[in-house]
Amino acid sequence: xxxxxxxxxxxxxxxxxxxxxxxxxxxxxxxxxxxxxxxxxxxxxxxxxxxxxxxxxxxxxxxxxxxxxxxxxxxxxxxxxxxxxxxxxxxxxxxxxxxxxxxxxxx
Amino acid sequence: xxxxxxxxxxxxxxxxxxxxxxxxxxxxxxxxxxxxxxxxxxxxxxxxxxxxxxxxxxxxxxxxxxxxxxxxxxxxxxxxxxxxxxxxxxxxxxxxxxxxxxxxxxxxxxxxxxxxxxxxxxxxxxxxxxxxxxxxxxxxxxxxxxxxxxxxxxxxxxxxxxxxxxxxxxxxxxxxxxxxxxxxxxxxxxxxxxxxxxxxxxxxx
Numbered sequence: 001x002x003x004x005x006x007x008x009x010x011x012x013x014x015x016x017x018x019x020x021x022x023x024x025x026x027x028x029x030x031x032x033x034x035x036x037x038x039x040x041x042x043x044x045x046x047x048x049x050x051x052x053x054x055x056x057x058x059x060x061x062x063x064x065x066x067x068x069x070x071x072x073x074x075x076x077x078x079x080x081x082x083x084x085x086x087x088x089x090x091x092x093x094x095x096x097x098x099x100x101x102x103x104x105x106x107x
Numbered sequence: 108x109x110x111x112x113x114x115x116x117x118x119x120x121x122x123x124x125x126x127x128x129x130x131x132x133x134x135x136x137x138x139x140x141x142x143x144x145x146x147x148x149x150x151x152x153x154x155x156x157x158x159x160x161x162x163x164x165x166x167x168x169x170x171x172x173x174x175x176x177x178x179x180x181x182x183x184x185x186x187x188x189x190x191x192x193x194x195x196x197x198x199x200x201x202x203x204x205x206x207x208x209x210x211x212x213x214x215x216x217x218x219x220x221x222x223x224x225x226x227x228x229x230x231x232x233x234x235x236x237x238x239x240x241x242x243x244x245x246x247x248x249x250x251x252x253x254x255x256x257x258x259x260x261x262x263x264x265x266x267x268x269x270x271x272x273x274x275x276x277x278x279x280x281x282x283x284x285x286x287x288x289x290x291x292x293x294x295x296x297x298x299x300x301x302x303x304x305x306x307x308x309x310x311x312x
Contacts, residue, residue: 005136008286042124043117049127050120073229080298 040096047092055088134293135286143296144279148256149263152274156251158223158242159184159193159276162234162262163200164255167207176255179278181208184253185215187276193251197242199225199234231258231302232311235265243270251276257292257299264312 023029059079066074133139161184165174173181177200184196196217198208205224212222225241228234242250249272254262256277263273283292306312 002284004284005286009136039117039121042121042128045124045127046120046122047124049123075229076302077298080294 040100044092044096047096048089051088051091051095052085055084059084130293131290135290138282138289140289140292140296141282144256144283144292147296147299148259148277148279149275151276153187153190153192153251153276154274155191156193156249156274157247158195158197159187159251159253160197160238160242160266161199161208161253162231162258163204163228164258166201166204171203171207173204173207173211176278177204177208178211180253180255181211183276183278185212185217187251187253188217188221195221195223195247197223197225197238197250199228199237201229202226231262232265232306235262235269238266238271239269248272250274253278255279255295257295261299261303261306261312265306268312 020034024031056079060076063074063076063078066072161180164176164180166177167173172178181198184198187193188196196212198205198212200208205226209222209224213219223241225234225237228237248270250266251274252259252263252266253276256279259275259277263275266273283289303312
């Protein structure tokens with residue numbers, strides 16, 4: 001791996017360390033809470049992957065059905081769009097917070 | 108029970124999230140994408156053939172200039188023709204893409220008699236069918252296939268099933284550098300893998 005590749009992760013590590021210091025020393029945030037936050041983050045990413053798979057699967061089926069029913073060509077590459085990933089993330093975050101706020105959700 | 112059920116769901120989601128994060132890290136910060144790209148490309152087989160076949164890739168932009176990938180394929184084919192590896196270049200793809208490719212080839216000194224446009228196909232499978240109908244009557248059997256490395260296995264398999272002897276002449280000798288480029292390449296590999304699975308399910312491969 002070349003050094004240039006390490007610039008971005010190094011930057012993220014430095015700012016994360018800085019926020020850790022600010023959070024624990026000046027804001028009084030509990031250190032143990034970081035693990036819970038990391039677990040929540042993994043849940044959100046898991047939901048992102050589910051929503052992305054759902055959107056891609058449904059989109060693919062819809063395009064194939066349209067081709068079959070109409071006889072007209074629509075490219076599956078329509079789904080190769082980064083905005084679908086961003087919108088799936090929005091869906092995942094909204095659902096995650098909704099789930100968190102639900103009285104049934106406990107840990 | 109709802110609590111235990113929620114706990115299991117949370118656990119499954121965390122595992123899925125960890126897998127996603129791992130994929131991001133491995134895809135962006137290791138040579139995985141480049142290795143997959145190289146593996147999919149197979150060997151370069153730059154030997155004389157009866158035709159250089161250049162399937163469509165992304166068409167042309169609204170200003171009638173070829174997209175990056177289509178331009179790379181076109182330039183590769185022109186260079187191979189000028190090296191004397193084949194007398195004929197076959198361009199497929201959509202109408203605008205083929206027009207732009209022909210204009211570019213003519214502008215770079217390729218004679219009209221050396222260019223064969225093959226319009227009318229929307230998918231790789233349709234291109235293979237079209238090429239069979241167009242080239243077999245001309246006695247073309249051995250072709251140099253110019254596609255991106257990731258497209259090589261599926262396109263090659265389709266053309267070989269149609270009876271062609273395919274020599275690989277993929278584009279893209281370089282590597283994706285930087286995390287973003289590697290992740291983009293990994294996404295392209297994923298799309299091609301999905302297309303391969305779909306073609307297998309349909310019995311086309």
